[in-house]
Amino acid sequence: MQQEHRECIDMCYACAAACDHCAASCLNEQDIDMMRACIRLDTQCAAMCRLAAQFMALDSDYLSQACRLCVDLCKACAEECARHEHQHCQACAQACNACADACLKMAA
Amino acid sequence: MQQEHRECIDMCYACAAACDHCAASCLNEQDIDMMRACIRLDTQCAAMCRLAAQFMALDSDYLSQACRLCVDLCKACAEECARHEHQHCQACAQACNACADACLKMAA
Amino acid sequence: MQQEHRECIDMCYACAAACDHCAASCLNEQDIDMMRACIRLDTQCAAMCRLAAQFMALDSDYLSQACRLCVDLCKACAEECARHEHQHCQACAQACNACADACLKMAA
Amino acid sequence: MQQEHRECIDMCYACAAACDHCAASCLNEQDIDMMRACIRLDTQCAAMCRLAAQFMALDSDYLSQACRLCVDLCKACAEECARHEHQHCQACAQACNACADACLKMAA
Numbered sequence: 001m002q003q004e005h006r007e008c009i010d011m012c013y014a015c016a017a018a019c020d021h022c023a024a025s026c027l028n029e030q031d032i033d034m035m036r037a038c039i040r041l042d043t044q045c046a047a048m049c050r051l052a053a054q055f056m057a058l059d060s061d062y063l064s065q066a067c068r069l070c071v072d073l074c075k076a077c078a079e080e081c082a083r084h085e086h087q088h089c090q091a092c093a094q095a096c097n098a099c100a101d102a103c104l105k106m107a108a
Numbered sequence: 109m110q111q112e113h114r115e116c117i118d119m120c121y122a123c124a125a126a127c128d129h130c131a132a133s134c135l136n137e138q139d140i141d142m143m144r145a146c147i148r149l150d151t152q153c154a155a156m157c158r159l160a161a162q163f164m165a166l167d168s169d170y171l172s173q174a175c176r177l178c179v180d181l182c183k184a185c186a187e188e189c190a191r192h193e194h195q196h197c198q199a200c201a202q203a204c205n206a207c208a209d210a211c212l213k214m215a216a
Numbered sequence: 217m218q219q220e221h222r223e224c225i226d227m228c229y230a231c232a233a234a235c236d237h238c239a240a241s242c243l244n245e246q247d248i249d250m251m252r253a254c255i256r257l258d259t260q261c262a263a264m265c266r267l268a269a270q271f272m273a274l275d276s277d278y279l280s281q282a283c284r285l286c287v288d289l290c291k292a293c294a295e296e297c298a299r300h301e302h303q304h305c306q307a308c309a310q311a312c313n314a315c316a317d318a319c320l321k322m323a324a
Numbered sequence: 325m326q327q328e329h330r331e332c333i334d335m336c337y338a339c340a341a342a343c344d345h346c347a348a349s350c351l352n353e354q355d356i357d358m359m360r361a362c363i364r365l366d367t368q369c370a371a372m373c374r375l376a377a378q379f380m381a382l383d384s385d386y387l388s389q390a391c392r393l394c395v396d397l398c399k400a401c402a403e404e405c406a407r408h409e410h411q412h413c414q415a416c417a418q419a420c421n422a423c424a425d426a427c428l429k430m431a432a
Contacts, residue, residue: 001345013337013377020381021325023259027252036243043239043259044168046381050374051159053337057344057370060152062181069173076169109237121229121269128273129217131367135360144351151347151367154273158266161229165236165262260384267375276368278397285389292385 012053018095019046074100120161126203127154182208228269234311235262290316336377342419398424
Protein backbone atom coordinates (compact mmCIF):
# COMPACT_ATOMS: atom_id res chain seq x y z
CA MET A 1 0.00 0.00 0.00
CA GLN A 2 1.26 3.49 -0.71
CA GLN A 3 2.38 5.41 2.38
CA GLU A 4 0.01 8.30 1.66
CA HIS A 5 -2.92 5.90 1.40
CA ARG A 6 -1.93 4.17 4.61
CA GLU A 7 -1.83 7.39 6.61
CA CYS A 8 -5.18 8.55 5.34
CA ILE A 9 -6.72 5.13 6.02
CA ASP A 10 -5.45 5.34 9.61
CA MET A 11 -6.99 8.80 9.98
CA CYS A 12 -10.32 7.58 8.62
CA TYR A 13 -10.51 4.60 10.94
CA ALA A 14 -9.38 6.66 13.94
CA CYS A 15 -12.15 9.10 13.08
CA ALA A 16 -14.72 6.31 12.73
CA ALA A 17 -13.79 4.99 16.17
CA ALA A 18 -13.96 8.48 17.71
CA CYS A 19 -17.36 9.11 16.10
CA ASP A 20 -18.81 5.78 17.24
CA HIS A 21 -17.51 6.35 20.75
CA CYS A 22 -18.88 9.89 20.78
CA ALA A 23 -22.32 8.74 19.61
CA ALA A 24 -22.49 6.01 22.24
CA SER A 25 -21.30 8.41 24.95
CA CYS A 26 -23.78 11.13 23.91
CA LEU A 27 -26.55 8.55 24.35
CA ASN A 28 -25.49 8.27 28.00
CA GLU A 29 -25.28 12.02 28.67
CA GLN A 30 -27.84 13.71 30.88
CA ASP A 31 -28.20 16.59 28.42
CA ILE A 32 -29.08 14.27 25.53
CA ASP A 33 -31.54 16.87 24.27
CA MET A 34 -28.53 19.00 23.26
CA MET A 35 -26.74 16.07 21.62
CA ARG A 36 -29.22 15.16 18.88
CA ALA A 37 -27.25 16.68 15.99
CA CYS A 38 -24.02 15.28 17.40
CA ILE A 39 -25.33 11.70 17.50
CA ARG A 40 -26.81 12.08 14.03
CA LEU A 41 -23.57 13.33 12.47
CA ASP A 42 -21.36 10.91 14.41
CA THR A 43 -23.22 7.94 12.94
CA GLN A 44 -23.03 9.20 9.38
CA CYS A 45 -19.42 10.33 9.66
CA ALA A 46 -18.32 6.95 11.05
CA ALA A 47 -19.99 5.13 8.15
CA MET A 48 -18.49 7.48 5.57
CA CYS A 49 -15.00 7.18 7.07
CA ARG A 50 -15.19 3.40 6.89
CA LEU A 51 -16.19 3.56 3.23
CA ALA A 52 -13.43 6.02 2.35
CA ALA A 53 -10.87 3.83 4.13
CA GLN A 54 -12.14 0.75 2.30
CA PHE A 55 -11.93 2.51 -1.09
CA MET A 56 -8.37 3.65 -0.37
CA ALA A 57 -7.23 0.17 0.70
CA LEU A 58 -8.88 -1.24 -2.43
CA ASP A 59 -7.07 1.43 -4.48
CA SER A 60 -10.44 2.28 -6.01
CA ASP A 61 -10.83 4.59 -9.00
CA TYR A 62 -13.45 6.33 -6.88
CA LEU A 63 -11.34 7.06 -3.82
CA SER A 64 -11.02 10.77 -4.59
CA GLN A 65 -14.77 11.14 -4.76
CA ALA A 66 -15.24 9.12 -1.58
CA CYS A 67 -12.61 11.21 0.19
CA ARG A 68 -14.27 14.43 -0.95
CA LEU A 69 -17.58 13.38 0.55
CA CYS A 70 -15.72 12.26 3.66
CA VAL A 71 -14.25 15.76 4.01
CA ASP A 72 -17.76 17.24 4.05
CA LEU A 73 -19.02 14.85 6.69
CA CYS A 74 -15.91 15.25 8.85
CA LYS A 75 -16.10 19.05 8.74
CA ALA A 76 -19.79 19.08 9.66
CA CYS A 77 -19.24 16.58 12.45
CA ALA A 78 -16.19 18.46 13.77
CA GLU A 79 -18.12 21.74 13.84
CA GLU A 80 -20.99 20.19 15.79
CA CYS A 81 -18.76 18.28 18.22
CA ALA A 82 -16.63 21.36 18.92
CA ARG A 83 -19.69 23.07 20.43
CA HIS A 84 -19.89 20.58 23.27
CA GLU A 85 -17.55 20.39 26.22
CA HIS A 86 -17.81 16.65 26.75
CA GLN A 87 -14.40 15.07 26.44
CA HIS A 88 -15.65 12.58 23.83
CA CYS A 89 -17.00 15.44 21.72
CA GLN A 90 -13.75 17.38 21.88
CA ALA A 91 -11.75 14.27 21.00
CA CYS A 92 -14.13 13.52 18.14
CA ALA A 93 -13.86 17.07 16.78
CA GLN A 94 -10.09 16.68 16.72
CA ALA A 95 -10.21 13.30 14.97
CA CYS A 96 -12.70 14.67 12.42
CA ASN A 97 -10.52 17.68 11.64
CA ALA A 98 -7.43 15.52 11.22
CA CYS A 99 -9.35 13.14 8.96
CA ALA A 100 -10.77 16.03 6.90
CA ASP A 101 -7.24 17.36 6.33
CA ALA A 102 -5.92 13.95 5.26
CA CYS A 103 -8.89 13.26 2.97
CA LEU A 104 -8.62 16.69 1.39
CA LYS A 105 -5.03 15.97 0.37
CA MET A 106 -6.00 12.51 -0.86
CA ALA A 107 -8.89 13.89 -2.90
CA ALA A 108 -6.65 16.40 -4.67
CA MET B 109 -40.11 7.11 5.47
CA GLN B 110 -40.99 8.92 2.28
CA GLN B 111 -42.13 6.66 -0.56
CA GLU B 112 -39.43 7.95 -2.90
CA HIS B 113 -36.74 7.23 -0.33
CA ARG B 114 -38.13 3.76 0.28
CA GLU B 115 -38.07 2.82 -3.39
CA CYS B 116 -34.52 4.02 -3.88
CA ILE B 117 -33.39 2.23 -0.72
CA ASP B 118 -34.88 -0.99 -2.10
CA MET B 119 -33.04 -0.49 -5.39
CA CYS B 120 -29.76 0.12 -3.58
CA TYR B 121 -30.04 -2.97 -1.44
CA ALA B 122 -31.16 -5.11 -4.39
CA CYS B 123 -28.11 -3.86 -6.24
CA ALA B 124 -25.82 -4.59 -3.30
CA ALA B 125 -27.11 -8.16 -3.16
CA ALA B 126 -26.72 -8.61 -6.93
CA CYS B 127 -23.16 -7.24 -6.79
CA ASP B 128 -22.14 -9.45 -3.86
CA HIS B 129 -23.63 -12.48 -5.55
CA CYS B 130 -21.91 -11.61 -8.84
CA ALA B 131 -18.53 -11.17 -7.13
CA ALA B 132 -18.82 -14.49 -5.32
CA SER B 133 -19.96 -16.24 -8.52
CA CYS B 134 -17.16 -14.70 -10.60
CA LEU B 135 -14.70 -16.15 -8.08
CA ASN B 136 -16.04 -19.58 -9.01
CA GLU B 137 -15.93 -19.11 -12.79
CA GLN B 138 -13.38 -20.97 -14.89
CA ASP B 139 -12.57 -17.80 -16.84
CA ILE B 140 -11.71 -15.84 -13.68
CA ASP B 141 -8.92 -14.11 -15.59
CA MET B 142 -11.62 -12.22 -17.53
CA MET B 143 -13.57 -11.35 -14.40
CA ARG B 144 -11.00 -9.26 -12.53
CA ALA B 145 -12.59 -5.88 -13.23
CA CYS B 146 -16.03 -7.29 -12.56
CA ILE B 147 -15.11 -8.59 -9.09
CA ARG B 148 -13.35 -5.31 -8.30
CA LEU B 149 -16.32 -3.15 -9.25
CA ASP B 150 -18.91 -5.48 -7.69
CA THR B 151 -17.23 -5.16 -4.31
CA GLN B 152 -17.04 -1.38 -4.43
CA CYS B 153 -20.53 -0.95 -5.84
CA ALA B 154 -22.07 -3.16 -3.14
CA ALA B 155 -20.38 -1.12 -0.40
CA MET B 156 -21.45 2.18 -1.96
CA CYS B 157 -25.04 1.01 -2.39
CA ARG B 158 -25.21 0.05 1.27
CA LEU B 159 -23.95 3.47 2.30
CA ALA B 160 -26.38 5.31 0.03
CA ALA B 161 -29.27 3.23 1.39
CA GLN B 162 -28.18 3.94 4.96
CA PHE B 163 -27.96 7.68 4.30
CA MET B 164 -31.43 7.69 2.75
CA ALA B 165 -32.98 5.77 5.63
CA LEU B 166 -31.28 8.16 8.05
CA ASP B 167 -32.64 11.07 6.00
CA SER B 168 -29.10 12.44 5.90
CA ASP B 169 -28.27 15.93 4.64
CA TYR B 170 -25.65 14.17 2.53
CA LEU B 171 -27.90 11.69 0.77
CA SER B 172 -27.79 13.56 -2.54
CA GLN B 173 -24.01 13.44 -2.59
CA ALA B 174 -23.98 9.78 -1.59
CA CYS B 175 -26.52 8.98 -4.31
CA ARG B 176 -24.48 10.85 -6.89
CA LEU B 177 -21.40 8.79 -6.10
CA CYS B 178 -23.57 5.68 -6.13
CA VAL B 179 -24.71 6.53 -9.67
CA ASP B 180 -21.09 6.59 -10.84
CA LEU B 181 -20.27 3.25 -9.25
CA CYS B 182 -23.46 1.62 -10.53
CA LYS B 183 -22.90 2.82 -14.09
CA ALA B 184 -19.30 1.59 -14.13
CA CYS B 185 -20.29 -1.75 -12.65
CA ALA B 186 -23.23 -2.14 -15.05
CA GLU B 187 -21.00 -1.43 -18.03
CA GLU B 188 -18.45 -4.03 -16.97
CA CYS B 189 -21.02 -6.67 -16.04
CA ALA B 190 -22.88 -6.20 -19.33
CA ARG B 191 -19.79 -7.44 -21.19
CA HIS B 192 -20.04 -10.90 -19.67
CA GLU B 193 -22.60 -13.55 -20.57
CA HIS B 194 -22.74 -15.18 -17.14
CA GLN B 195 -26.27 -15.01 -15.80
CA HIS B 196 -25.07 -13.39 -12.55
CA CYS B 197 -23.30 -10.67 -14.53
CA GLN B 198 -26.34 -9.92 -16.66
CA ALA B 199 -28.57 -9.82 -13.58
CA CYS B 200 -26.07 -7.55 -11.84
CA ALA B 201 -25.90 -5.18 -14.81
CA GLN B 202 -29.69 -4.88 -14.69
CA ALA B 203 -29.76 -4.22 -10.94
CA CYS B 204 -26.97 -1.64 -11.29
CA ASN B 205 -28.78 0.22 -14.07
CA ALA B 206 -32.04 0.27 -12.12
CA CYS B 207 -30.19 1.54 -9.04
CA ALA B 208 -28.36 4.20 -11.05
CA ASP B 209 -31.69 5.49 -12.39
CA ALA B 210 -33.26 5.63 -8.94
CA CYS B 211 -30.21 7.30 -7.36
CA LEU B 212 -30.03 9.85 -10.17
CA LYS B 213 -33.59 10.97 -9.41
CA MET B 214 -32.88 11.00 -5.69
CA ALA B 215 -29.73 13.08 -6.17
CA ALA B 216 -31.60 15.71 -8.21
CA MET C 217 -28.82 -17.01 -5.64
CA GLN C 218 -30.88 -19.56 -3.78
CA GLN C 219 -34.46 -18.53 -3.10
CA GLU C 220 -34.09 -19.05 0.66
CA HIS C 221 -31.02 -16.82 0.71
CA ARG C 222 -32.78 -14.17 -1.33
CA GLU C 223 -35.75 -13.98 1.02
CA CYS C 224 -33.58 -13.72 4.11
CA ILE C 225 -31.41 -11.05 2.47
CA ASP C 226 -34.55 -9.04 1.72
CA MET C 227 -35.66 -9.35 5.36
CA CYS C 228 -32.24 -8.22 6.60
CA TYR C 229 -32.13 -5.17 4.37
CA ALA C 230 -35.74 -4.27 5.17
CA CYS C 231 -34.82 -4.51 8.83
CA ALA C 232 -31.71 -2.36 8.35
CA ALA C 233 -33.80 0.34 6.67
CA ALA C 234 -36.44 0.20 9.41
CA CYS C 235 -33.76 0.43 12.12
CA ASP C 236 -31.98 3.36 10.47
CA HIS C 237 -35.28 5.17 9.98
CA CYS C 238 -36.29 4.46 13.59
CA ALA C 239 -32.98 5.77 14.94
CA ALA C 240 -33.19 8.95 12.89
CA SER C 241 -36.83 9.47 13.91
CA CYS C 242 -36.10 8.83 17.61
CA LEU C 243 -33.48 11.59 17.39
CA ASN C 244 -36.30 13.96 16.42
CA GLU C 245 -38.75 12.88 19.14
CA GLN C 246 -39.55 15.19 22.03
CA ASP C 247 -39.20 12.32 24.51
CA ILE C 248 -35.66 11.50 23.37
CA ASP C 249 -34.74 10.74 26.98
CA MET C 250 -36.90 7.60 26.70
CA MET C 251 -35.41 6.60 23.35
CA ARG C 252 -31.76 6.11 24.30
CA ALA C 253 -31.79 2.30 24.27
CA CYS C 254 -33.86 2.31 21.09
CA ILE C 255 -31.37 4.48 19.18
CA ARG C 256 -28.47 2.42 20.51
CA LEU C 257 -29.97 -0.91 19.42
CA ASP C 258 -31.27 0.43 16.10
CA THR C 259 -27.76 1.43 15.08
CA GLN C 260 -26.21 -1.89 15.99
CA CYS C 261 -29.04 -3.94 14.53
CA ALA C 262 -28.87 -2.09 11.20
CA ALA C 263 -25.13 -2.74 10.95
CA MET C 264 -25.51 -6.41 11.84
CA CYS C 265 -28.34 -6.90 9.33
CA ARG C 266 -26.20 -5.42 6.57
CA LEU C 267 -23.35 -7.79 7.40
CA ALA C 268 -25.63 -10.84 7.55
CA ALA C 269 -27.15 -9.89 4.17
CA GLN C 270 -23.69 -9.42 2.68
CA PHE C 271 -22.51 -12.82 3.98
CA MET C 272 -25.60 -14.52 2.54
CA ALA C 273 -25.19 -12.89 -0.87
CA LEU C 274 -21.52 -13.89 -0.83
CA ASP C 275 -22.59 -17.43 0.11
CA SER C 276 -20.10 -17.25 2.96
CA ASP C 277 -19.12 -20.26 5.04
CA TYR C 278 -19.84 -18.03 8.01
CA LEU C 279 -23.39 -17.03 7.14
CA SER C 280 -24.95 -19.27 9.79
CA GLN C 281 -22.88 -17.66 12.50
CA ALA C 282 -23.62 -14.18 11.18
CA CYS C 283 -27.33 -14.99 11.04
CA ARG C 284 -27.27 -16.32 14.59
CA LEU C 285 -25.78 -13.07 15.89
CA CYS C 286 -28.29 -11.17 13.77
CA VAL C 287 -31.14 -13.05 15.49
CA ASP C 288 -29.89 -11.85 18.88
CA LEU C 289 -29.65 -8.23 17.78
CA CYS C 290 -33.02 -8.31 16.05
CA LYS C 291 -34.77 -9.81 19.08
CA ALA C 292 -33.25 -7.27 21.45
CA CYS C 293 -34.10 -4.40 19.13
CA ALA C 294 -37.65 -5.68 18.57
CA GLU C 295 -38.22 -5.96 22.32
CA GLU C 296 -37.06 -2.42 22.95
CA CYS C 297 -38.93 -0.91 19.98
CA ALA C 298 -42.16 -2.68 20.95
CA ARG C 299 -42.23 -0.67 24.20
CA HIS C 300 -42.69 2.60 22.35
CA GLU C 301 -45.85 3.76 20.63
CA HIS C 302 -44.15 5.80 17.93
CA GLN C 303 -45.12 4.46 14.52
CA HIS C 304 -41.46 4.10 13.50
CA CYS C 305 -40.76 2.03 16.61
CA GLN C 306 -43.72 -0.27 16.01
CA ALA C 307 -42.75 -0.70 12.34
CA CYS C 308 -39.15 -1.39 13.37
CA ALA C 309 -40.23 -4.00 15.95
CA GLN C 310 -42.18 -5.78 13.23
CA ALA C 311 -39.27 -5.70 10.76
CA CYS C 312 -36.89 -6.95 13.46
CA ASN C 313 -39.15 -9.87 14.39
CA ALA C 314 -39.59 -10.87 10.75
CA CYS C 315 -35.82 -10.69 10.23
CA ALA C 316 -35.13 -12.70 13.39
CA ASP C 317 -37.46 -15.45 12.15
CA ALA C 318 -35.83 -15.57 8.72
CA CYS C 319 -32.30 -15.55 10.15
CA LEU C 320 -33.17 -18.27 12.64
CA LYS C 321 -34.21 -20.56 9.80
CA MET C 322 -31.12 -19.64 7.82
CA ALA C 323 -28.83 -20.29 10.78
CA ALA C 324 -30.26 -23.78 11.30
CA MET D 325 -12.81 4.57 25.45
CA GLN D 326 -11.15 1.84 27.48
CA GLN D 327 -7.55 1.15 26.54
CA GLU D 328 -8.23 -2.53 25.88
CA HIS D 329 -11.06 -1.62 23.50
CA ARG D 330 -8.92 0.93 21.74
CA GLU D 331 -6.11 -1.54 21.06
CA CYS D 332 -8.45 -4.18 19.73
CA ILE D 333 -10.23 -1.62 17.53
CA ASP D 334 -6.87 -0.63 16.08
CA MET D 335 -6.06 -4.28 15.35
CA CYS D 336 -9.43 -4.79 13.66
CA TYR D 337 -9.08 -1.76 11.42
CA ALA D 338 -5.45 -2.61 10.58
CA CYS D 339 -6.65 -6.08 9.63
CA ALA D 340 -9.51 -4.67 7.51
CA ALA D 341 -7.04 -2.49 5.61
CA ALA D 342 -4.62 -5.40 5.10
CA CYS D 343 -7.46 -7.63 3.86
CA ASP D 344 -8.82 -5.02 1.45
CA HIS D 345 -5.33 -4.36 0.13
CA CYS D 346 -4.65 -8.10 -0.23
CA ALA D 347 -7.92 -8.66 -2.12
CA ALA D 348 -7.24 -5.80 -4.51
CA SER D 349 -3.65 -6.98 -5.04
CA CYS D 350 -4.70 -10.60 -5.61
CA LEU D 351 -7.01 -9.33 -8.36
CA ASN D 352 -3.90 -7.98 -10.12
CA GLU D 353 -1.78 -11.12 -9.73
CA GLN D 354 -0.98 -13.27 -12.74
CA ASP D 355 -1.78 -16.44 -10.81
CA ILE D 356 -5.29 -15.24 -9.92
CA ASP D 357 -6.55 -18.80 -10.35
CA MET D 358 -4.70 -19.68 -7.12
CA MET D 359 -6.03 -16.64 -5.27
CA ARG D 360 -9.77 -17.35 -5.36
CA ALA D 361 -10.11 -18.44 -1.74
CA CYS D 362 -7.83 -15.63 -0.63
CA ILE D 363 -9.94 -12.92 -2.29
CA ARG D 364 -13.12 -14.51 -0.93
CA LEU D 365 -11.89 -14.61 2.65
CA ASP D 366 -10.22 -11.18 2.49
CA THR D 367 -13.53 -9.56 1.60
CA GLN D 368 -15.46 -11.25 4.36
CA CYS D 369 -12.74 -10.75 6.96
CA ALA D 370 -12.50 -7.02 6.19
CA ALA D 371 -16.25 -6.60 6.61
CA MET D 372 -16.31 -8.58 9.85
CA CYS D 373 -13.36 -6.62 11.29
CA ARG D 374 -15.13 -3.34 10.57
CA LEU D 375 -18.26 -4.55 12.36
CA ALA D 376 -16.32 -5.81 15.37
CA ALA D 377 -14.47 -2.48 15.61
CA GLN D 378 -17.75 -0.58 15.35
CA PHE D 379 -19.35 -2.70 18.10
CA MET D 380 -16.35 -2.14 20.38
CA ALA D 381 -16.33 1.62 19.85
CA LEU D 382 -20.08 1.65 20.51
CA ASP D 383 -19.44 -0.40 23.67
CA SER D 384 -22.11 -2.80 22.44
CA ASP D 385 -23.55 -5.57 24.61
CA TYR D 386 -22.81 -7.80 21.63
CA LEU D 387 -19.13 -7.03 21.23
CA SER D 388 -18.00 -10.36 22.65
CA GLN D 389 -20.09 -12.26 20.14
CA ALA D 390 -18.91 -10.04 17.30
CA CYS D 391 -15.29 -10.53 18.38
CA ARG D 392 -15.76 -14.29 18.57
CA LEU D 393 -16.99 -14.41 14.98
CA CYS D 394 -14.16 -12.08 14.00
CA VAL D 395 -11.65 -14.56 15.46
CA ASP D 396 -13.02 -17.30 13.20
CA LEU D 397 -12.82 -15.17 10.09
CA CYS D 398 -9.35 -13.89 10.92
CA LYS D 399 -7.99 -17.37 11.56
CA ALA D 400 -9.41 -18.73 8.31
CA CYS D 401 -8.11 -15.75 6.36
CA ALA D 402 -4.68 -15.96 8.01
CA GLU D 403 -4.40 -19.65 7.18
CA GLU D 404 -5.25 -19.09 3.53
CA CYS D 405 -3.03 -16.02 3.14
CA ALA D 406 -0.08 -17.78 4.77
CA ARG D 407 -0.05 -20.27 1.87
CA HIS D 408 0.88 -17.60 -0.65
CA GLU D 409 4.26 -15.94 -1.01
CA HIS D 410 2.96 -12.60 -2.25
CA GLN D 411 4.05 -9.87 0.11
CA HIS D 412 0.44 -8.63 0.53
CA CYS D 413 -0.67 -12.12 1.50
CA GLN D 414 2.07 -12.51 4.09
CA ALA D 415 1.33 -9.08 5.53
CA CYS D 416 -2.37 -9.90 5.62
CA ALA D 417 -1.76 -13.22 7.39
CA GLN D 418 0.20 -11.36 10.05
CA ALA D 419 -2.51 -8.71 10.52
CA CYS D 420 -5.18 -11.41 10.71
CA ASN D 421 -3.31 -13.36 13.36
CA ALA D 422 -2.71 -10.25 15.45
CA CYS D 423 -6.37 -9.33 15.16
CA ALA D 424 -7.50 -12.85 16.06
CA ASP D 425 -5.37 -12.72 19.22
CA ALA D 426 -6.75 -9.34 20.25
CA CYS D 427 -10.36 -10.33 19.54
CA LEU D 428 -9.95 -13.59 21.43
CA LYS D 429 -8.93 -11.68 24.55
CA MET D 430 -11.76 -9.20 24.04
CA ALA D 431 -14.32 -11.98 23.62
CA ALA D 432 -13.27 -13.64 26.87
